[in-house]
Amino acid sequence: MPNNNSQEYENSTRKILNDDRIRPYLDLNRIEAEKCLFPGKKTGTGWEADAFGYDLDGGLVLIECKHYKKDRLNQNQVGGFAYTIQDVGAKRGIIVTTFGLQSGAIKVAKAENITLIRLDYNSTDKNFTVHLVNRAVIQITDQFNSISFSPGIARIKKYSQEELLKRIHEDSTRENPEIK
Template sequence: MLEKQTDWRKYENYTRKILSDDRVQKYLQEYFNLHNLKIKPKRKLIGKKTGTKWEVDAYGYNIDNHLVLIECKHYEKRCVVQNVIAAFAYIIKDVEAQRGILVTTLGLQSGAIKVAKNENIGLLKVDYNSTEKNFVVHFSSNETKPSQAIVAFTEQLSGFSGMDGQMVVSQYPLDELEKGLRQRTGRTQFYPDEINAEMTKIFEEI
């Protein structure tokens, strides 16, 4: 369904383009209260307190011209640990950014989730096989919003009957999807390939 993507540099580049997509921007606003976020490529930013140069994978300014940092972690088999989040939180404070967004393939370990919540770091999962044209983006649930998967396929649609050459964009509640997987497998954690396979079954029935 998505091309095999193992190059973390390409993942960073695709992620910047995916986050700039109008369809994804809508959810950045709903989940992170970031309006009209203008994504810019990797660069070094100077810490206000330390004077240290910090390289960030991407950054942007929202409609109020507040700085937002974006960090990408392209992992296939492990979640992000709390030390990574703590380091990112320090950079956010040093450059005096309003907040940060961590984009990852598998999510965060429990300790990392606690740090991210305390430091107001948003979590966004972008499938590790995503490209700028074919992608799966997971917005995690928060106090007011349920989990959502934002799926956009513009290529490689041969597996979807009746969709030849068409743009496919769909939103699906991840809570319902993962509930079905839990009932069948007895597990609570799933790899992106398992989530994607489940989505494929759903889309083929539409």
């Protein structure tokens, strides 16, 4: 069942980022599975993190999840998260979003050591597509929404896992006849 609300998206994100296939690319030892309130060192206010983890050296890493249907995060949103990281005293941050960042937000993220991860809008902890900096990780189970692209056109179809694997094999053998 696809994620249709932010809470489900956050819960799925925590599980996905803790997956042994994903976590090593983030240089994290572990990710805690609950939201947490961190005290601000300078402001004295409490800052909520959607998730958090610890890097390989034990440094705190805050994780922010944004489940938007169509909007990229802007620089003010990323700047606000950067301030949260600074005030809490975390080593760095990770933003998980469905649509990425606007150009100004990318500049802020790079300057403030914030990692961007795109997790598709309908991802669940069972079926997901994670886009890391130089890599994508896809997990499918019983049913997967196939996505195909042509210039200016996107088409989505539902296939059972068996049908999807059959189609992948057919495409592979058509393009590479030596594969049987």
